[in-house]
Amino acid sequence: MNIRETTLSARIDGKAFAADVRTHVADHVAELNSEHGITPGLAVVLVGEDPASEVYVRNKARQTRETGMTGFEHKLSAETSQADLLALLARLNADPAVHGILVQLPLPRHIDTEAVLAAIDPAKDVDGFHISNVGLLxxxxxxxxxxxxxxxxxxxxxxxxxxxxxxxxxxxxxxxxGRPMAQLLLRDDCTVTVAHRHSRDLAEICRGADILVVAVGRPGMIKGDWIKPGATVIDVGINRIEAxxxxxxxxxxxxxxxxARVAGAITPVPGGxxxxxxxxxxxxxxxxxxxAHGLPEPDGLTA
Structure with missing residues (x-):
């Protein structure tokens, strides 16, 4: 097998996998609607006019509609006060049509991010950032x-x-x-090591991994000879470099x-x-x- 074939066979197609997840979600949403008259609702709150955040929010809104959910978009000016934002979150917490709340980060500097995340009802915290969800995990x-x-x-x-x-x-x-990933792997009975910038002999630590998940924001930091033959590599990093x-x-x-010449499977960037x-x-x-409605959760979509 040549190198090109090896690279292709090792690739995990995240784009195709995500499409399958969305289809599974859409099927379950249709079932909820037809059998129980329930439509999941997602509220997305954007404060300010960060271009990258605006693109991301548009993508979320489009995919929300495509799966049959109801989307609630709240676009607020960059001058919005923290008190006004918290008041909006209180209304969304109390709205039975809203099952998920997401506040797009980063927030303007005059707003306390931790206070905002703490104000979201943990049962509607679909980002999983509320301290209650962190503790439960x-x-x-x-x-x-x-x-x-x-x-x-x-x-x-x-x-x-x-x-x-x-x-x-x-x-x-x-x-x-990094931290929630380690907790999820522990829950699935892996033996987990969390490495960071102060870890000694990082290359040797990586070589012992059957599963290697990397999320550090440093382009190309993990080399091919750091990979255990046959390991599964999940690359979370997204770095923009000059070409x-x-x-x-x-x-x-x-x-x-x-x-990819060494790994059994690997996620590409982009598309992973x-x-x-x-x-x-x-x-x-x-x-x-x-x-929220005491109904069975969809198979394969939860941790």
């Missing part, structure tokens, strides 16, 4: 889980089946990806071409983990809706 209880780690877990389960007993290394310890002709391109935290984030946001909204 950390103690192995039912929680709403951050979207990116949930997407990584779904792809790992799909690729490997049972994760029980596998050695998993998570490089990065952020509250958004030929003055253009830029997106790369991950893993040297993809070198790693990224598409799963919005898909899992929709999945979390559906899960929150089912829990």
């Amino acid at each position: 950390g103690t192995g209880q039912k929680a709403l889980v951050p979207c990116t780690p949930l997407g990584c877990l779904m792809m790992l389960r799909d690729r490997l089946g049972s994760l029980k007993g596998l050695n998993a290394v998570v490089v990065g310890r952020s509250n958004i990806v 030929e002709g003055g253009k830029t391109r997106l790369v991950g935290d893993v040297d993809f071409d070198a790693a 983990v990224g598409p799963m984030t919005i898909a899992c946001l929709l999945s979390n909204t559906l899960t929150a809706c089912c829990r």
Whole structure:
């Protein structure tokens, strides 16, 4: 097998996987509507006019509609006071048509992000950032889980089946990806190591991993010879670097071409983990809706 064929066979197609997740969500939403007269509702709050955030919110709104959910968009000016934002969240918390609430980050500097996240009803916290959900996840209880780690877990389960007993290394310890990812892997009975910038001999730590999840924001940091032959590599990094002709391109935290020659499976950047984030946001909204109404949760869409 030549290198090109090896690279293609190792690739985990996150875009196709996310499309399957959205189809599964849409099917369950249609079932909820026809059998119970219930339509899941997702409220997205955008404060300010950050261009990247606006694009992301538009994509969320479009995919929400495509799955048959109701979308509630709240676009507020950058001058919106913290008190006004908290008042809006209180109304959304009390609205029975809203099952999921997401406040797009980053917020303007005059607003306390932690206070805003804490004001969201944990049962509607589809980003999984509320301290109550963080605590529930950390103690192995039912929680709403951050979207990116949930997407990584779904792809790992799909690729490997049972994760029980596998050695998993998570490089990065952020509250958004690294820490919740480690907790999810522990819940699936992996032996988990969390590595970070102060870890000694990081390359050797990575070489022991059956599952390697990398989320550090450093382009190409993980080299091909750091990968255990046959390992499954999930690259969460999204880095924009200069390319030929003055253009830029997106790369991950893993040297993809070198790693794909060794790994049993690997997510590319772009087209790997990224598409799963919005898909899992929709999945979390559906899960929150089912829990709110005491209905069975959809198979395969929760942690």
